[in-house]
Amino acid sequence: MGQSSDGRAAEGVYNGKIGVSSTMHSDPAWLYLDLLKKSVLGELYSENEVRILYLKSCLAGQESFDQGVFLDVRRKRGALYEEYMRLRETGINYGRTIGNLGFQHTMIGRRRLENIEFCLSEVLAKNVPGDCMECGVWRGGAVIFMRGYLAAHGIEDRIVWVADSFQGVPKPSQEEDAGLDLSAERYPMLAIDLETVRDLFQRYGLLDDRVRFLAGWFKDTLPTAPIEKLALLRLDGDLFESTRDALEALYDRVSPGGFILIDDYGCLPQCRLAVTAFRERRAIAEPIQEVDWTGAFWRKQR
Numbered sequence: 001m002g003q004s005s006d007g008r009a010a011e012g013v014y015n016g017k018i019g020v021s022s023t024m025h026s027d028p029a030w031l032y033l034d035l036l037k038k039s040v041l042g043e044l045y046s047e048n049e050v051r052i053l054y055l056k057s058c059l060a061g062q063e064s065f066d067q068g069v070f071l072d073v074r075r076k077r078g079a080l081y082e083e084y085m086r087l088r089e090t091g092i093n094y095g096r097t098i099g100n101l102g103f104q105h106t107m108i109g110r111r112r113l114e115n116i117e118f119c120l121s122e123v124l125a126k127n128v129p130g131d132c133m134e135c136g137v138w139r140g141g142a143v144i145f146m147r148g149y150l151a152a153h154g155i156e157d158r159i160v161w162v163a164d165s166f167q168g169v170p171k172p173s174q175e176e177d178a179g180l181d182l183s184a185e186r187y188p189m190l191a192i193d194l195e196t197v198r199d200l201f202q203r204y205g206l207l208d209d210r211v212r213f214l215a216g217w218f219k220d221t222l223p224t225a226p227i228e229k230l231a232l233l234r235l236d237g238d239l240f241e242s243t244r245d246a247l248e249a250l251y252d253r254v255s256p257g258g259f260i261l262i263d264d265y266g267c268l269p270q271c272r273l274a275v276t277a278f279r280e281r282r283a284i285a286e287p288i289q290e291v292d293w294t295g296a297f298w299r300k301q302r
């Protein structure tokens, strides 16, 4: 089971490569989504980020400014450019990915974005009922992609739910999260306000009544959220508490055949613990599939 000639995965099989193709495409929806992915991932103008790194090192007195380097940074700082692009491919790993400026509209990287694409293609192919949702959206690039995907396929009866505090990750309050302080005080880059996210949806031409914002802490907003059914539920709230609260409130609303995507399964033991505990308690036997160094997902069977 592999990939067909247009780069799409064989039906229903996740191979981590959907959409990746070196062949020229003529399908407008494919072309739009390819451009949308490049845009939310910040791949189109990536030289500018390397230019900023160059300017930073000039300002720090590590080298003197050279207009030729500034204009043609991709060639004249080739090693830096390649390294930077390689790091971006895997998404932002804040704290560890030194020098990654984080101007992208999503920090999840290409493989996890294309995992969303795979799941959405399955949802549409198998008519899995329900909306799409991300809990923990940061600048909103992943949910913008979901809305764009539905628009590109002419889908008008599914909502994209956008849940976030819009003020960053809560301070750790559960024993399981002890020591994991990702709150705005320590990580202001994780706190993106609602206006910024709305504005980005608008810039992409994707803000309409099929995008619904749930602003506040998950424990307060999710249990009473007016969501009936979900076909795709993506969790990216980092903490044990955030992952647990989202699973508790929303898992039963995921339709059979729907997907649960966990962003921090590999990189944050706190998140993994919340998933493992929930799955054990609910006797969930569907296997978890790896997406990349941190992302994972499973498909709900019943």
Ligand SMILES: C[S@@+](CC[C@H](N)C(=O)[O-])C[C@H]1O[C@@H](n2cnc3c(N)ncnc32)[C@H](O)[C@@H]1O
Pocket (backbone or CB within 6 Å): 105, 106, 107, 108, 134, 135, 136, 137, 138, 139, 140, 141, 142, 143, 163, 164, 165, 166, 167, 168, 169, 170, 190, 191, 192, 216, 217, 218, 219, 236, 237, 238, 239, 241, 242
């Ligand atoms: C790592 S970022 C999400 C990245 C995003 N999915 C993307 O595509 O780039 C984590 C987000 O989760 C939100 N968050 C974490 N825990 C939360 C909670 N308990 N309630 C509300 N928002 C939360 C933060 O505000 C932040 O925007």
